[in-house]
Amino acid sequence: MGATHSASEEVRELEGKTGFSSDQIEQLHRRFKHLSGDQPTIRKENFNNIPDLELNPIRSKIVRAFFDNRNLRKGPSGLADEINFEDFLTIMSYFRPIDTTMDEEQVQLCRKEKLRFLFHMYDSDSDGRITLEEYRNVVEELLSGNPHIEKESVRSIADGAMMEAASVCVGRMEPDQVYEGITFDDFLKIWQGIDIETKMHVRFLNVETIALCH
């Protein structure tokens, strides 16, 4: 950031857009610079510098999610090559905790946004549906840490999960009905009653607070 004057203006702008406080933005900016090696943008390769991320089984999907145009609100599909700080904050804002001051409508909106993020992660080809293949892919990655579970079983699990989803979303199906895949509305139905807004968040530090566990 340039001179302090324009910097604080930028910070305020970002505050307004993403909802983070200025302290949090400072902290995240420091982290961004560390990850990008003082460059203004981050590429996929920069994520390799995070050692702990290697152990994560769904690493590739998560990294992909950072560059997904749908999450960055830049387009209906495709991947960006690099993201700047504002994009970084946009992605992070999906994980902000729900503000207690929000009213019911805003909470619902927040909830939808978070679920949409999750949906985009599953729906890798951006066609608006999670097909059986994509679901199988997810389960494979999740269980990839365990080499003893056979591929057969993994596929059965994915099949079973898909069936379950079908039964929740569509209920009884006619004999010649084909269940194409989980649309976003179906996805919302599956998640009905489960508090995603309270589960899907990460604590972003203010400089003073020390958070151990919530």
Add this chain to the structure above:
Amino acid sequence: MLRAALPLLGLPLAGAGATEEPTQEPGSPGEPPPGLALFRWQWHEVEAPYLVALWILVASLAKIVFHLSRKVTSLVPESCLLILLGLVLGGIVLAVAKKAEYQLEPGTFFLFLLPPIVLDSGYFMPSRLFFDNLGAILTYAVVGTLWNAFTTGAALWGLQQAGLVAPRVQAGLLDFLLFGSLISAVDPVAVLAVFEEVHVNETLFIIVFGESLLNDAVTVVLYKVCNSFVEMGSANVQATDYLKGVASLFVVSLGGAAVGLVFAFLLALTTRFTKRVRIIEPLLVFLLAYAAYLTAEMASLSAILAVTMCGLGCKKYVEANISHKSRTAVKYTMKTLASCAETIIFMLLGISAVDSSKWAWDSGLVLGTLFFILFFRALGVVLQTWVLNQFRLVPLDKIDQVVMSYGGLRGAVAFALVILLDRTKIPAKDYFVATTIVVVFFTVIVQGLTIKPLVKWLKVKRSEHHKPTLNQELHEHTFDHILAAVEDVVGHHGYHYWRDRWEQFDKKYLSQLLMRRSAYRIRDQIWDVYYRLNIRDAISFVDQGGHVLSSTGLTLPSMPSRNSVAETSVTNLLRESGSGACLDLQVIDTVRSGRDREDAVMHHLLCGGLYKPRYRPRILPALAQHPEAPYCSYSQATHHVFLS
């Protein structure tokens, strides 16, 4: 009855002498019997165990009778009914025998009645939820109990100074502090009994219940410290004694937890090797958990904490190691024992209240105590919640706080502790006993009765009774990984990071050491849920009248060929209309194979003889390579597979 329990503790019964001469006819001492007696009444030989069995029988019959009336049980919690029954029974015994025969003896309570309940709750505690809320639980348990104890004790002393408590209650500040310490602890038995019927949301339940378990350490320390101070005399207490008191808090709690974890480790390790001796598996679980309790008691550490930690720590490995049948045996035995113990406790509470020789009434003390415990509990909860909400990501709102303050029930632990007081050192003991009885009755009866309407009126979030679905499990795991990853990216070592680290450590070292090799290889939570759903589906399928072992000849001509089964799994073939999860009989055999040849044989038999329904939902158009089967009559309509 509890004198009858003395033989169980190895002490001789007063009437034991009679057993030495069984052939004595009553009324003719010293003379040989006239002839061969056809029939002799040997009451004294069986008195002790017979009475124990009789009490348990009465308790169980009472439970049956209560549940005959739906209306009554929906309004009144069981614990209330049991206490009232106890009162009635006690009155009868008093009227008949002219003296109170049966009491809730502290020895029996702490050694026999409390451990099953605590073991049951520790073993079946949802550990994820527990650790998620550990901060809140610890705060309420430690800070909250200390606050309650000191404020109640001090307030009562103040009441005495103000003259509202009759002077015949001879108690000083220390005595009141001692009383405050034992009356202020939230009781796990009572909380369980009442909250079980109310079904509030899990977070609320785990916080109140976790608090009731973990505050045992604080109660034990406070009680012992105050007791010793009273014995030493308040003048002799020095500054170092206070420091020792604080230090003993850490020793008792951490020591108790450590004992529990050691036994959990032992238990998990032992069950790893019980493959050939499956029959002793349930026994091992109970024995080692009970040993943990007794060891902690012996060392004056917190026994409740020990058993809780033992249950929490060992569950994952034990469940993986022991056989399916043992798992069921353990679960049901634990539940039965716990339920039985709970019933007896409440009944005995009722009975003990009737013995008026043990208590003395003072209205000022009683009313004051009642008011103060409610008031200070509410105040304490509000203050602590305000502090906690600065740190919690899911703040506890006002309604939660109301339920938490109202749900701070006192129970049998307080009663047992007050009976243990030494009357010579604490002259006001009888007054304390009466007050404790009133408090316990009030909380269990009045608060127990009113909490359900209160919860309904306040529209507290109830527990959503979700059946475990595969999707949920999958998503939860995805979450965990995403959140851990985001924390890594942000560079902040928060809760998810540490949980992830722990899981890695567990996977690499602990599970390998403690789990049987076959279990270790395929252990994965997603897999477990899938497996369990399959088994349940299979069972319900057969229950619904599905003929799994139908004759092999009934393959319909245009059914897809067998090879496709391997690809799409039997699931698809058996599923009717996509309801429920999965019925994949292959699954059941794939992984556990090699263990039982019979399983493999059964599997092939089932596969061969399975009815293939006329309908297979098409999830992947690509998979429908086979020609459409002309859909024959809907005879298999009855073979619905529902998630039961």
